[in-house]
Amino acid sequence: MVSASSSGFAPIIRALAVPTYGAYSAGNLVSLIGFWMQRVGVGWLTWELTESPTWLGAMAFADLFPSVFIAPLAGSLADRWDRLKLIKVGQLLACLQAAILTLLTAAGWINIEVLLLLILVGGFVAAFMMPVRLALIPSLVPPPHMPAAVALNASIFNLSRFIGPALAGLVILHWGVEATFAANAVTFLAFLVVLSRLRLRPERGAAKSGGSLLRDAAEGFRYAAGHPGIAPILVLLVVMSLCARPLAELLPGFAAQVFQGGPEILALLTSSAGIGATVGGLWLARRGDPAGLTAVALVSTLVLVAAVLLFVASDSLWLAVPAIAAASFCMLLVAVGAQTLLQLSVEGSLRGRGLSLFGMIVRGGPALGALVIGAASELIGLQLAQGAAALLMLLGLAWLWRRRRAIAAALEGGA
Secondary structure, three states: OOOOOOOOOHHHHHHHHOHHHHHHHHHHHHHHHHHHHHHHHHHHHHHHHHOOHHHHHHHHHHHHOOHHHHHHHHHHHHHHOOHHHHHHHHHHHHHHHHHHHHHHHHOOOOOHHHHHHHHHHHHHHHHHHHHHHHHHHHHOOOHHHHHHHHHHHHHHHHHHHHHHHHHHHHHHHHHOOHHHHHHHHHHHHHHHHHHOOOOOOOOOOOOOOOOOHHHHHHHHHHHHHHOOOHHHHHHHHHHHHHHOOHHHHOHHHHHHHHOOOOHHHHHHHHHHHHHHHHHHHHHHHHHOOOOOHHHHHHHHHHHHHHHHHHHHOOOOHHHHHHHHHHHHHHHHHHHHHHHHHHHHHOOHHHHHHHHHHHHHHHHHHHHHHHHHHHHHHHHHOHHHHHHHHHHHHHHHHHHHHOOHHHHHHHHHOOO
16 A cells, blocks of 8 residues: 555545546536536525525525435445436436526526526426446446545535636625526536546446335445444544534625625635645555545544634634635545445445435534524524534544544544
């Protein structure tokens, strides 16, 4: 195994040199840039229509919470059906949602209720796609490249999180918010062209499931709950997703209320978060070695609390920009560290179902957290509500820290 200190960027280069993974990554980057352009557009349109943090939380809830219901079933489908075909279907549905959103907004027929309904539809599609996309990675790269590929996948997501919002801010200023939705529809089509040309390698240990989808999903829950490493690392994800991750969904409120700005300030904050997360993903990808990832995730959680508290402590952008970048850096280390450990630990025949729990938490948790924090902010303000949520993370971290050696032994093994 290549050591963390000597690996450099070789793990990243080797993963991207695999033709299927290199092509998939390029198409994925283009599609995700459009995704983040639409995400910023939806947030700003919500604020223009309502000027309410509660509605921002409700929109995030509609986008993310369907994963709680859909992800386990999608994981079961990913274990028994062709994952590439499932992703193509999801891309087509997401493209249709973006196109409808474009037309309604451009025609002036959009209102907050219609927007909420369309985002809910998109949330169901995204909830369906996430575990399938995560389970696809072992079919794109050989096992030795898995840690780098998982981390690089997250870096691509967060690089788009930097590029997309920056473009969205310019597009909204010059062509209106509907142009961000149109761009998203076009990028979905571009990714579909790439997917149509992929030829996947068979995944060792994969097996097709039988029986009902609900029975398969229940088997995945039992497997995760009984695993000495997977169960606690999922608890860590729950804590972070509920208490820190909602900050990203509430940034339109911070941009307008706290920093007294418009879409350009929102784009600055979102892009800064993307930069921090991209750096975190690249650091994990070049690290290459899964040994020590449990400790990385736990220490990053502590630093994350401090970064969020720093972000909410002032109305100065000079403080907020580096704080949100640091917070996103740490969130990335926690999420991708956990995902890498899950990818390496879960049985091949249960991969879709095991990773569906990851998808359910990282999308459903922020949905519930944004709804609660957004509602609380109506009473005590955005800064105090988000700061209190960050402090709650310390309770979960204390419980996990006492079990860190057992968790590492179960997930890292001989790494």
